[in-house]
Each structure stands twice: as structure tokens, then as C-alpha cells.
Amino acid sequence: MSITVKDVRHVAKLARLELSPEEESVFTEQLNAILQYAEKLNELDTDEVEPTTHVLHVSNVMREDAVRDSLPVEEVLLNAPDEEDGQFKVPAVLE
Template sequence: MSITTKDVEHVARLARLNLTQEEKETFTEQLNSILQYAEKLNELNTEDVEATTHVLHLSNVMREDVVKESLPSEKVFLNAPDEEDGQFKVPAVLE
């Protein structure tokens, strides 16, 4: 499989990018180089390789949920720049 300049133009149009002819040619060459490199991976013998989702063994480390008293409102709002009716007051984002 190879990428043509027409493919690059199509993707650029979808991304609403204005590319010069030189950029189109550069991206075409670069994308074809990437595809050629990926094609080399097809030459590898992976018959005895177990499928994995990640190269490292990862697992989520979760702590147990423990019910405990929350902070009193006075302490929560001590460092707050502004508070109103028991809530943090922030500058309006929408008009």
C-alpha cells in the first residue's frame, strides 16, 4: 500500500489545512516511509508470540473505600478566594 499526493490532499481538505505543493510532496514521502517501515513488521515470525494488550504488566491499584467524617465547611473554605451560601464562588464563564 502506498500514499499518493491525492490521498494527502484529501486528508488535508478534511483537516481544513492549506498545504503547498512542496508540503504535499514531503508528507507523501514521509507517510510512504512510515508505511514501508510498518510493512517490515509483517516479515516477522509471530507464531509463538502470545497476544498482549500492553508490553508491561499493568494493574490498577485501588484502595478500599472507607467511610469517614468529611471536613467541616469552615475548614474547606479557609483557603477559598470566595464563598457564597456554602459553595465556592468563581468568576462567571458564560454570560
């Protein structure tokens, strides 16, 4: 499979990019070089390789929930730029 100038123009149109003819030519060559390099992966014997979602082992590190008292409202609102009736006051987003 190879990329043509027509393909590059189509992708540029989808991305709303204006490319000069020189840029189209350069991108066509670069994308074809990338595809040729990726084709080398087909030469690898992967029959004995187990499918993975990550290269490294990934696991979530969770801590136990601990019940504790919250901060007092007065202390929380100390750094608030504006407060009203014990709540943060923010600009209206909806009418």
C-alpha cells in the same frame, strides 16, 4: 500500498491544512517511507506470540476505603474566593 499526492491532499483537506506543492511532495515521501517500514512487520513470525493489550503487565492498584470524618465546612471555605450560605459561589454558567 502506497500514498499518492492525491491522498495527501485529501487528508490535508480533512485536517483543514493548506499545503504547498513542496509540502505535499515531502509528506508523500515521508508517509510512503513510514508505510514501507511498517511493512517489515509483516515479515515477523508472530504465530507463537500471545495477543496483548499492553506491552507491560498493567494492573490497578486499589486501596481499601476508609471511613473518616470530613473537613468542617468553615475550614473548606477558608480558601474559597467567594462563598454564600456555606457553599462555593461561582459565576453562573447557564441563564
